[in-house]
Amino acid sequence: MTVATSPATTAPARRADRRPPALGGFSTAVLAIEIRRLLRNRRTLMFTLVMPAVFFLLFGLPQRGDDLPNGRPVTAWIMISLAVYAAMVATTSAGAAVATERALGWSRQLRLTPLRPAAYVATKVATAMVLGLLGVLVEFAVGAAAGVRVPVHVWLLAGLAAWLGSLVFAAFGLFVGYLAPAENVMQFMGPILAILAMLGGLFVPLEMLPDVFREIARFTPVYGVGQLARAPLTGDGFDLGALANVAAWTAAFGLGAARLFRRDTARV
Amino acid sequence: MTHSAPAVELAGLTKTFGPVTAVDGLSLRIAPGEVVAFLGPNGAGKTTTVDMLLGLARPDAGTVRIFGGTPADAVRHGLVAAVMQTGGLLKDLTVAETVRMTAHFHARTRPVAEVLARAGIADIADRPVGRCSGGQQQRLRFALALLSDPDLMVLDEPTTGMDVEGRRDFWQAIRADARAGRTILFATHYLDEADAYADRIVLVRQGRVVADGTTAEIKNLAAGRVVRATLPGADQAALAALPGVRAVEVRGDGVLVRTDDSDAVARHLLTRTAARDVEITSRNLEDAFLALTTDSLTAETIGA
Structure with a gap:
């Protein structure tokens, strides 16, 4: 290998060009690639988009014609519940992707680039929220096509609550992702999410569960999101307990993830 | 950061893992533009040293400077890039997507098409990383390292696990890229790689530098032949005075002469002394490597 005789001449001049990237390396272009990655993953699409839709067709459609106490259709109640479920699976799996990336050594590779760890996490959260929105x-869309009809404000408010509430699970996914570097993290997360969804009243109304479960359920992380998302439909009004539930769990998972994240990315 | 700052300056670098001292007070200075092989057997502490150099591991003692700054600073400004041994790639991205994504983590990079071409992977740009061979993945890591057009490129055993052809292709890509002024440090346990691609070889053993010199100097350590004989009470001075003799060593009843003219030594031993069991062996770089990196023998150090 030949080396130039005046090797030091170019480097300092070029250093003036060298600056760290804006926003710590966060960019919408990367976000777009991340989203394309998710959409290419058949497993993710299966669990976040297809399965909740199939659940609706299987368990929602047979109740067509039944009404809630306020006269609105039961199918809408089921549709909104399953939208919350779709969003929570979507955001959890997108957040938990950091587990795979840590297992593969990608996060180590990233430490050799100017990308700031916080920008990496911001990208993951944004990706999770896009997939969550898609789930809702x-x-x-499936519900509407199957004949669910509710006022516009119910569509909007319920959708917004289901989507924004799934931020809890983006944090949950990140928390799990930083807890265990495993390539197949969603394999054990799937059943956990199903249990949480059950306790959160997404599959069957909590009134149908034994009293003791109902009491416990109020403190589980899905309960709050479910209540808030269905409130526009049921007309139950603003539930402070549900809001507190969402805030508490977001804080708990968010702080937990932040703590593990700092341990993982401590610069030396 | 000044003009005169060395590309790499390691001073008294030490790292222990429990009872094992992986790196033991290692010091090394590399000037801008040098192509240096960091050569040593497995477990010599090469990867640990590289990790500390890049800021991926914290030294227990000692300091690391890259162009006069900290490793984190050098990484943030794209001054240093590295090709690591394994891992570090997302299997579900294509080759081109991986490069494009990484490009967005830097403020300014070389064009994606250019680094793909320079790494010799333009033809597999659309292939998912998970379906690339080990050698192709390594060239992808090299392409990623080329993005920031770094002043210092660090390669940690870049061809481990590659077949002969893969190794040749990989080094061809590196060679083709030998941009004037780029400092290259590569760790390897392949002698021939160090010999073929480095201007300077730093031999490490048990976390220490045991030899450091130009490739020619290191090869010189191994030049000539070794004449062994059984000769009680050998006259060391007489042997050392023979033409071509580089070193004479007496071990018990045995004598060991390193020389460029083994015939002269053998003739002397057989005609002028009572030597018996005369044995002549040639030494090559492999021997020097073994001699310098094996526990039982004394290490010799030559100045850089």
Whole structure:
């Protein structure tokens, strides 16, 4: 290998060009690639978009014609519940992707680039929220196509609550992702999410569960999101307990993830 | 950061893992533009040293400077890039997507098409990383390292696990890229790689530098032949005075002469002394490597 005789001449001049990237390396271009990655993953699409839609067709449609106490259709109640479920599976799996990336050594590779760890996490959260939104939209589209009719403000408010509430699970996914570097993290997360969804009243109304479960359920992380998302439909009004539930769990998972994240990315 | 700052300056670098001292007070200075092989057997502490150099591991003692700054600073400004041994790639991205994504983590990079071409992977740009061979993945890591057009490129055993052809292709890509002024440090346990691609070889053993010199100097350590004989009470001075003799060593009843003219030594031993069991062996770089990196023998150090 030949080396130039005046090797030091170019480097300092070029250093003036060298600056760290804006926003710590966060960019919408990367976000777009991340989203394309998710959409290419058949497993993810299966569990976040297809399965909740199929659940609706299997368990929601047979109740067509039944009404809630306020006269609105039961199918809408089921559709909104499953939209929350779709969004929570979507955001959890997108957040938990950091587990795979840590297992593969990608996060180590990233430490050799100017990307700031916080920008990496911001990208993951944004990706999770895009997939979560997609989950809600697909569920609503299937519901609408199957004949669910509710006032516009119910569509909007319920959708918004289901989507924004799934931030809890983006944090949950990140928390799990930083807890265990495993390539197949969603394999054991799937059943956990199903249990949480059950306790959160997404599959069957909590009134149908034994009293003791109902009491416990109020403190589980899905309960709050479910209540808030269905409130526009049921007309139950603003539930402070549900809001407190969402806030508490977001804080708990968010702080937990932040703590593990700092341990993982401590610069030396 | 000044003009005169060395590309790499390691001073008294030490790292222990429990009872094992992986790196033991290692010091090394590399000037800008040098192509240096960091050569040593497995477990010599090469990867640990590289990790500390890049800021991926914290030294127990000692300091690391890259162009006069900290490793984190060098990484943030794209001054240093590295090709690591394994891992570090997302299997579900394509080759081109991986490069494009990484490009967005830097403020300014070389064009994606250019680094793909320079790494010799333009033809597999659309292939998912998970379906690339080990050698192709390594060239992808090299492409990623090329993005920031770094002043210092660090390669940690870049061809481990590659077949002969893969190794040749990989080094061809590196060679083709030998941009004037780029400092290259590569760790390897392949002698021939160090010999073929480095201007300077730093031999490490048990976390220490045991030899450091130009490739020619290191090869010189191994030049000539070794004449062994059984000769009680050998006259060391007489042997050392023979033409071509580089070193004479007496071990018990045995004598060991390193020389460029083994015939002269053998003739002397057989005609002028009572030597018996005369044995002549040639030494090559492999021997020097073994001699310098094996526990039982004394290490010799030559100045850089």
